[in-house]
Amino acid sequence: MNSLSPRPRLLFFQWDHAPNKAASGFLTLQMNLHVKCLAQFFDVTVISHDCDFDQVCDRHQPDLVLFEAGYRSHGSRRIRIDNTRAHPGIPRLGLHNGDPWCDRRAGFWADMDDWGVETAFAIGTATPAYMPDQADRIFVWPNFIDPDMFRFRGQAKVIPVMLTGQSGPLYPWRSAVYQTLAQHYPSLITPAFRYEDAGARRLLAGQAYADALSASWVSPSCGTMGHELVRKHLEIPGAGCLLVTERTPVLEAAGFRDGENCVFATPSDVVEKIDALMADPERMLRITRAGHTLVAGRHTLHHRRQIRDWFDLHQTLGSGQRIVQPGPFAPLKAVAVASARHHGHLPATGLDRLALQKAHGHLAKNELARARQQFEAALAYVPYLPEAKLGLALCDLAENRPDEAFRRLSALIRVTITEYGASRPDPAEWALCLLALMASGREAEAIALRYRYPSAGHAGLARVKGVLDQVASDDDRAVVGASIGSGSIHPTTPAMTQAIDRELAAFMARRGEGSGRHPVRVGQRSLVALDRLLRIMPVGTLRPRLPPAPGFGYLIALRDALGRKLLPPSGRRLARRMALRIHGSRTRHESRP
Incomplete structure (x- = not known):
């Protein structure tokens, strides 16, 4: 240029x-x-x-x-x-x-x-x-680093091992290695505050963090259970410290090589490998310098x-x-x-992905107990993982527990609509949520809600809407435009397709037998009337985007919107603290090392 x-x-x-x-x-x-x-x-x-x-x-x-x-x-x-x-x-x-x-x-x-x-x-x-x-x-x-901050200073190494960053279920390799190294080497250990905690301001950050790495011989890090490239992978060698890490495809794609510019280790051999390098400081320094050269030449903001x-x-x-x-x-x-050339994206090797793959294999064979076990294994890494929660909802539907499936799916929808603030839920989650309503006898609610999110586009959702269109009365046959949505975060697995086929067939069979036709409940009528009123009133911005039906938290969302509108900031904070005490706080931990 x-x-x-x-x-x-x-x-x-x-x-x-x-x-x-x-x-x-x-x-x-x-x-x-x-x-x-x-x-x-x-x-x-x-x-x-x-x-x-x-x-x-x-x-x-x-x-x-x-x-x-x-x-x-x-x-x-x-x-x-x-x-x-x-x-x-x-x-x-x-x-x-x-x-x-x-x-x-x-x-x-x-x-x-x-x-x-x-x-x-x-x-x-x-x-x-x-x-x-x-x-x-x-x-x-x-991810990348700022070379003005993370650079090879050549300063004296006074810290044998620096242990920094989050640990826990999301970081299985890091958790095991940290515990082992802390027992075998003098270590600088930084506390693992949650990001929103006030104590997080005490953490080393910026130049102070880079200086501490530069004064350390060794610092381990991993890319979470998802085998990601995180900033620490680059910050450690960028600051002139030896990176000890887990061997993963993304690190090899980034140019890291065991014994050349980093050390690949497991929890069982990490002490042995570091001992060998501590006994040969010239080799350790050579590997450390090579790691810095790799990062400085390929992984800074200039690249x-x-x-x-x-x-x-x-x-x-x-x-x-x-x-x-x-x-x-x-x-x-x-x-x-x-x-037909496509992106050269790396394959999924994360531990949660492996658990989900096994779970869907079991689900396709109707091995529901084994499927549940694997979905729960994925949630053990990430408690809020949407794919695992949707998978458990599929198990619920297969076991004729539609109310439990609806509870899981409506909770996912509340996260997207209320906690994040999106205009629509994930279309696959919405399709299964409508199916759960249909399976639990809440057909009228499903009919009334089927076009609540016209921009949600998904093949499964289109099929669910098509069946609901067939059974809707003339009064319910609203004219709507085509969906413009971009699809779902959830892959269309055989298990999901089978679930939609099974539930739609069962729904039509129940209707043919004259069962499953329940009138709209009083609560549903009241919420729909309130929603219509809010839509035409000048306070339309207060209208929740959640579905106006029991089980979605519509009134709670309306209450919160009124509180934001009427309360001063101090009052909002007090209301938030009270709500957390009543309902319990959600885990808001995410990997940003």
């Missing part, structure tokens, strides 16, 4: 991450690092407040728009952006700033639909494998130009071409559509 030519103007709609300064300040540093990287290749303007898209674009005249979404908030605020359908000629991308297994992924794709975004970049190298039905729409923008690659290719893309990414760290390229 000619240094004298103007850089393309990028308008970056980023969440308001400033609240994290009160606790986990390093999260704010990471978000700022995203901006610093983009600024290497674009003239960046950041918008992190509620705004009107049309007005902002008129003011800044961007060449490209990037929307951040999908973050599992620890204090950061999802901004409101109105009129996003304006300026359709400006290329736009999404940025999935979250873990591949996050329960905000359905909200991310709902945002993409609302904002007219077809293509997304993800910071997680495993994200495409975690959403295979969406993988062709996803490019990877892998993460994938978004700029996409922009440049998009500007000259021919009608018979598409853009692909040969590998997670490879430059993007244009290929002929006829070549």
Whole structure:
């Protein structure tokens, strides 16, 4: 690129991450690092407040728009952006700033639909494998470091082992290795605060964290049970410290080699390997320097130009071409559509994925007890994992427990609609939720709700709607447009298809026998009437997006919306604390090491 030519103007709609300064300040540093990287290749303007898209674009005249979404908030605020359908000629991308297994992924794709975004970049190298039905729409923008902060200083090593970062079920390798190393070596151990805890402000962050790594001989890290590339994989060698880690495909793709620029170890041999290096400091230093050279040469903010690659290719893309990414760290390229060339995404090797694969195999064979065991095994790694919860709901339906299936599925929908703030739920979850209503005799509610989210598009959902259309009365035959949704985070497995086939057939059989036809309950009528009233009143913004039916928490959402409208900030905080005491707080732990 000619240094004298103007850089393309990028308008970056980023969440308001400033609240994290009160606790986990390093999260704010990471978000700022995203901006610093983009600024290497674009003239960046950041918008992190509620705004009107049309007005902002008129003011800044961007060449490209990037929307951040999908973050599992620890204090950061999802901004409101109105009129996003304006300026359709400006290329736009999404940025999935979250873990591949996050329960905000359905909200991310709902945002993409609302904002007219077809293509997304993800910071997680495993994200495409975690959403295979969406993988062709996803490019990877892998983690990186700032070389101004993480560099080889050549300072004296005074700390044998530095143990830092989260541990627990999400980090099985790290948890086992940390415990072993802490028993065998003098170690600098940092506490593992939750990100939203006030105590997190005491953690080493920024330059102090980099200095501590530089003064350490060894620091271990892993990529979670999902075998991801996390920042610590790059920060440790980038600061001139020896990386000890788990061997995974993504690390090998990133250029890490055992005994050359890092050490691959298991909990059973980690002490033996470090002992050997401690006895040969020259070899240890050689491996450490090679690790730094790898990171400095391939994994800094100067090397993460994938978004700029996409922009440049998009500007000259021919009608018979598409853009692909040969590998997670490879430059993007244009290929002929006829070549059938796809992205070179890495396969899913995460422990939760392996458990889910086994579970669906058992489910397809109707081995329900074994399937449940594997779904629960996946939840042991990530308690909020949507795929495992949906899998358990499939087991519930197969065991003729539709009320339990509805409870699980409605809880997933509340997370996406209420906790994240999306305009629609995941369409596969919504399809199964309607099926659960139908199976539990709440046919009238399912009919009334089938078009609650017209933008939710999914083959299974279309089939459920089609059956409900057949049995709806003339009064219920609303005229609606075609679904415009982009699909589900859940792959269409044989077990899901079998469940939809089975439940629809059973539903029609019950109707043929004259059973299963229950009138609309009084509670349902009242909620529908209230919902219609809120829709036409000037306070329409208070209208919950949740379905107006028992079991979805519609009235709770309305109460919370009224509280936000009427209470001052201090009152909202008090109400939130009271609600947490009454209902119990949800775990909000997510991997951002």
